[in-house]
């Protein structure tokens with residue numbers, strides 16, 4: 001029986017992860033009719049009527065617009081196939097992505113974190129996530145401009161994992177519902193672990209393999225991966 005090679009395993013993982021991200025994104029978008037106009041009996045807006053129109057609505061609608069865009073752009077931008085076929089589009093969309101994240105997503109996330117549904121500890125987790133997302137995209141952008149592409153890949157992979165925390169957070173919410181976990185600590189821990197665990201796992205992967213995952217044989221050759229590893 002033929003064994004699955006590491007690059008095949010990575011490809012299967014990437015395809016499965018993409019399917020999950022798309023599925024969760026569709027579920028997130030299905031809530032949007034409750035947000036415009038705001039339905040204050042809907043889960044997320046419950047109890048927010050008091051302050052919604054006193055400024056909160058601004059970051060909220062910015063976030064709702066730009067969040068899904070950055071998640072989809074992130075998916076395209078970490079694809080080796082997309083980058084090698086359309087390098088110019090990779091650069092253009094990459095610049096747009098960095099601007100969206102730094103100018104819109106991070107400030108709106110920070111603002112909303114101050115009103116986090118699960119309280120200040122959860123809000124701090126989301127604020128740290130905002131800072132990490134902004135820092136990783138800024139450092140990734142700087143590395144690309146300086147043509148340090150291996151470093152660029154590493155930072156952009158970290159940035160994508162930060163963006164995907166929104167997916168993990170909702171998956172954890174689903175698990176909590178199925179297991180009937182009503183305790184407040186569950187929602188609070190999810191705002192931290194949804195980004196901390198993937199980032200930690202990625203750092204362990206980096207230490208063990210030295211490969212940034214993207215651009216390392218995932219959709220390309222293994223020789224190319226080895227060559228990049230030497231960079």
Ligand code: HEM
Nearest residue numbers: 044067068109112113115116117126129130133162163166
């Ligand atoms: C990675 C940086 C991000 C940060 C720091 C962040 C932060 C936040 C915060 C603080 C809230 C309010 C949570 C609460 O009050 O409990 C929120 C809600 C929300 N975020 Fe993000 N977010 C990020 C990424 C994303 C992405 C990539 C999406 C794309 C789908 C997204 C979509 C939403 C939506 C739709 C809501 C409203 C609640 C809901 O319908 O679930 N966010 N976000």
